[in-house]
Amino acid sequence: MTDHPEVREALRGWIAGHNGSVSPESIADGTAIVEQHLLTSVQILDLIVFLEGLRGESVLMAELKPGVFRDIDTIVSTFFSSR
Amino acid sequence: MISEELRETAEKLVEQSRQSLSNPYESLQFPASVPVGEEWFTSPELISIHGTPAFDGMDDAQQRKLSFYEAVNFFSLNIHGEKALLEGLARRLYDPELTELSPYLHHFLDEENKHMIYFGTFCSRYGGKVYEDRTIAFHRQYAPGEESFLFFARVLIFEEIVDYFNRKMARDERLNKVARRINALHHADEARHLVFGRSVVRELFVRFAGQWSAGTLLAVRQHLLGYFRVVWREYYNPEMFKDAGIAHPRQLAERTFSEEEAPRALRERVSQSTVDYFLKHGILLGKPSL
Numbered sequence: 462m463t464d465h466p467e468v469r470e471a472l473r474g475w476i477a478g479h480n481g482s483v484s485p486e487s488i489a490d491g492t493a494i495v496e497q498h499l500l501t502s503v504q505i506l507d508l509i510v511f512l513e514g515l516r517g518e519s520v521l522m523a524e525l526k527p528g529v530f531r532d533i534d535t536i537v538s539t540f541f542s543s544r
Numbered sequence: 545m546i547s548e549e550l551r552e553t554a555e556k557l558v559e560q561s562r563q564s565l566s567n568p569y570e571s572l573q574f575p576a577s578v579p580v581g582e583e584w585f586t587s588p589e590l591i592s593i594h595g596t597p598a599f600d601g602m603d604d605a606q607q608r609k610l611s612f613y614e615a616v617n618f619f620s621l622n623i624h625g626e627k628a629l630l631e632g633l634a635r636r637l638y639d640p641e642l643t644e645l646s647p648y649l650h651h652f653l654d655e656e657n658k659h660m661i662y663f664g665t666f667c668s669r670y671g672g673k674v675y676e677d678r679t680i681a682f683h684r685q686y687a688p689g690e691e692s693f694l695f696f697a698r699v700l701i702f703e704e705i706v707d708y709f710n711r712k713m714a715r716d717e718r719l720n721k722v723a724r725r726i727n728a729l730h731h732a733d734e735a736r737h738l739v740f741g742r743s744v745v746r747e748l749f750v751r752f753a754g755q756w757s758a759g760t761l762l763a764v765r766q767h768l769l770g771y772f773r774v775v776w777r778e779y780y781n782p783e784m785f786k787d788a789g790i791a792h793p794r795q796l797a798e799r800t801f802s803e804e805e806a807p808r809a810l811r812e813r814v815s816q817s818t819v820d821y822f823l824k825h826g827i828l829l830g831k832p833s834l
Binding site for chain 1 (some may be wrong): 678
């Protein structure tokens with residue numbers, strides 16, 4: 462059982478909605494979001510704002526490490542692990 | 545090899561830059577402090593939430609206080625934009641494809657570095673901070689010419705939006721003298737940078753777009769459309785609202801960016817000239833969703 466299932470579903474829906482050519486069901490927790498071009502660099506700021514809304518707290522950019530947007534598993538563990 | 549037209553443009557700009565050389569430590573005197581909450585630091589009509597119920601519900605002192613933090617945010621955006629610009633320009637100095645532009649790139653670098661001194665001094669001395677950069681870049685493979693084209697096109701979008709604000713605020717007699725002077729000094733150099741930017745963007749597109757696959761061309765256009773949105777989103781900085789003492793800053797930022805009509809109209813008005821230029825030259829086929 463994975464943690465934060467509601468966050469994962471919201472992320473799947475958001476990514477699919479912004480990509481426009483994939484369905485939420487086709488995005489697994491380990492799907493490489495950036496590598497497979499499901500999202501591009503100019504969509505990441507919108508994603509950060511979406512994540513801030515989900516967790517109710519600002520994201521400190523200085524604390525972000527490379528690869529934090531790699532897949533849903535990494536996003537959830539980075540932004541929601543202690544919640 | 546660059547075109548004769550671009551080479552001549554760059555030569556003229558080199559001459560103009562040499563005639564406009566300035567010492568950033570003499571061009572502007574920074575007082576020890578500025579009267580936050582008393583003077584305007586951003587023209588009221590250019591404040592991010594102008595024309596919204598949130599702005600209308602503030603008293604005069606609150607609006608003036610917000611205008612200060614809007615200026616700190618605007619100058620912070622300029623610092624981050626120009627840091628990326630300096631990195632990109634430095635990498636392209638003596639690039640074999642652009643070597644004839646190097647004399648002007650030296651001036652471009654020099655002038656942008658001086659601008660950052662103005663912006664950084666204002667933010668650090670009066671705001672006690674530079675707001676953080678919220679953009680992220682991914683490294684990837686590029687088609688021939690794609691990376692340089694996207695670099696100069698992003699610079700053009702960023703600088704043309706910024707320059708709209710600079711031009712308006714350089715003439716606004718209501719503004720605090722230091723804030724007004726920084727806008728004026730920036731605009732004076734940017735006028736040359738924008739001439740160069742439009743020329744080099746058009747030339748790189750003409751030279752390379754025909755070599756790109758349909759998929760690359762589509763991705764380039766989508767990137768530019770998205771970049772307009774990235775630039776604008778940073779004008780609605782929750783930290784700026786928080787520092788101005790506004791409740792629920794993240795919600796205000798998101799609501800203003802996503803729902804409010806007056807800010808959207810401003811974004812479209814400010815972006816119009818750049819969008820029209822891209823449409824005219826086939827760089828974009830449609831307008832960005834702002």
